[in-house]
Amino acid sequence: MIIVTGANGKVGRVVVEQLLMRVPAEEIGVSVRDPNQAQELRERGVRVRRGDYDDAESLHHAFEGASQVLIVSSGIMGEADIPHGIQQHQTAIDTAKRAGVTRVLYTSHIGSSPTSHFAPMIHHAATEKLLKASGMAFTSLRNGYYAASALLLIGGAIKTGELIAPEDGPVAWTAHSDLAEAAAAIISEQKLDGITPNLTGSEAIDMEGIASIASEVLGRTIRRIVVSDEEFRDRMMAQGVSEASIDMRMGMFLASRQGDFAQVDPVLADLIGRPPKSFREVLKESISQQQG
Template sequence: MLIVSGANGKLGRGVVEQLLKRIPAEQIGVSVRDVSQAQDLKERGVRVRHGDFAQAESLMNAFEGASQVLLVSTGILGSAGIRQHQTAIDTAKNSGAKRVLYTSHMGSSSTSYFPPMVHHAATEELLKESGMHHTSLRNGFYASSLVGLIGDAIKTGELIVPEDGPVAWTAHSDLTQATAVILTEKNWDGPSPNLTASEAIDMEGVAAMVSDIVGRPIYRKVVTDEAYRAYLTAQGFPEIRIAITLGLFHASRNGDFAQTSNALADLIGRPPLTLRDFLKESLAL
């Protein structure tokens, strides 16, 4: 049985939907914190069980009978998040699963300026230390994150951001399809190739795209990191989110998210969704 954690989230649910196109529902199980939100999956024949990364007992039940477990990152940073990932990995091993797959990131690095990348790198180390067969899915940077960075630029005509670098913005829909293929057809050990869209685009390019889509000028305004911090603070963003966002721009300036690969296209059998098409679909105009 293939077990997908976090199946009430965007990525986990998308993977389950893709698996349902490839294998019988009775071969799929999900681990979710709120089983009521996964009732529709249960009605379609998927095994739905409560599982919480902070509660090993619940995970043992959720992972019962697993051949492979997909661990979707909790997004909780720092020691608390790492402890939860350690619990999930240990429980997957104790349940008898033969392989663990983890939703990592193309920029995974213990020295990254972007805190989530340090978190991913630490989890990849836990997977190595577990002794289990494992695959770290080096996902491209989620394009959905870009919508928040664009913010009010469509209304104001100004995309206010610090100096940046190209990013391989990648759609969830493509990554979920690729993950389903990997779960059912591949036995990669260690980090996967970078699973990215075919192009890396900086914020100058994003502003030009948005301008074309909305039919009016959107200008990129480059500000210092300090000025951007003040800009976000004035909008009421909490300090932790400001620090993470500034870290994203610092890491992109280092080129951490600029590399692209054909691996995603090869897995899904078609070109990945372009950023332009993603923005056309995603921006509320």
């Protein structure tokens, strides 16, 4: 049986949908904090059980009979959350081993590094170290930076016509749907052991490029305005953004300046059998959904 954790979330749910196209529903289980929110999956034949990264016994029950478990990364909001997040992943890995799971998969990131300016990357690097130490077969999915994050970054710019942010660097923005399709292929076909190559879109684009693409798609100018790190912080503070959230945003820009998210690799395209969605396509889909 294949178990997907966090299947009520954006990543886990799409992976389950992709798996349902490849394997019988009775071979799929989900581990979710609130089983009531996964009722639709239960009705389609998926095994639904409660599982919480902070409750090892609930995970043990959710992982029962599993041969493979996909651990969807727990979210962190800043550096202060890293120790708890690592402990949650340690619990999930240890419990999978105790439950007799033979292979663990994990949603990591191309920027995974213990020295990254961006807190989630430290979180991912620590988890990859735990996976290596577990003694189990594992696959760490080095996912490209989610294109959905870029949509959040330009949300205000679409309204104001100005994309105001500090200096940045190119990012290989990647669609959730493509990564979910790749994950399902890797799980169902037993592909890629260990840390995967970077699973990315086919181009790396900086904020200037995003502004240009948005301008073309919208049919009006979106100006890219570079401000100092200090001015950006002041602007965020004035908008009531928490200091932890500002640190996270700045961490992303600092890491991108160093090229941490710029690597482009053809492996994702090979896995899904077609070119990955471009940022332009993701943006068009988002606008279409909003208008619909």
